[in-house]
């Protein structure tokens with residue numbers, strides 16, 4: 001018998017979520033998903049399965065067609081702009097191609113995670129509270145970038161940029177991290193370091209995360225739970241050790257899923273979509 005007291009409380013509840021794009025593509029079909037506080041979930045599935053759409057429906061970068069998304073009990077799908085801005089503060093997002101402002105310093109990029117709190121004019125004049133600056137320093141130390149605070153973002157390696165992206169998301173003091181292909185632009189060793197860092201930070205902070213990731217080996221190694229999407233439908237939901245050949249075939253079908261077990265290598269530059277406009281929308285600037 002399951003003792004109710006041992007179940008983590010729910011931070012996110014998605015129910016009967018559907019997304020049909022104006023092109024007619026049905027990207028999500030009646031998706032039900034519950035994420036407990038502190039739970040780190042990897043979202044896997046073939047290209048076009050709906051992973052990015054699901055993550056973006058949660059913070060409404062994509063507007064769902066029908067269904068419910070509740071963050072800590074608050075229905076997100078029908079919030080007006082001011083309430084949506086408040087809800088988005090509680091969801092940090094980490095992007096594949098980092099989405100840093102290249103000409104700003106590491107510290108300024110980190111502090112931009114507070115934009116949803118400090119207000120536009122204050123942030124425009126770079127007047128962040130000293131407590132925010134101190135918090136950013138603490139986080140930069142934690143991710144190993146303390147001596148880079150004044151470097152411009154465009155002087156950093158990919159792994160360093162992603163660490164700044166992680167700090168920026170954590171500066172929001174979120175309850176949930178939405179992570180979109182965090183390692184697709186990184187080499188295998190840096191990919192493992194970044195995934196380990198995300199898992200450690202979630203554990204330290206009791207923070208839940210949904211990580212959209214192509215690399216099944218990384219998902220198995222670092223996530224506590226794996227959700228498999230195929231053609232917009234959840235076809236697997238379980239612990240990494242139950243992701244066996246039958247489950248992989250259910251997710252990837254006839255595709256040669258063994259190819260997904262290793263690191264697929266870097267994604268070509270032209271496959272990146274610029275996430276900077278998405279960061280601006282999340283901060284309420286666009």
Ligand SMILES: Nc1ncnc2c1ncn2[C@@H]1O[C@H](COP(=O)(O)OP(=O)(O)OP(=O)(O)O)[C@@H](O)[C@H]1O
Nearest residue numbers: 021022023025027046047048049050051052053054
């Ligand atoms: N902006 C859009 N307009 C129209 N169709 C879209 C749009 N974005 C995604 N789609 C379609 O929705 C489906 C799901 O796409 P999505 O990007 O969510 O999948 P994914 O699993 O994240 O794929 P990948 O791993 O290749 O990024 C696909 O059929 C895709 O073509």
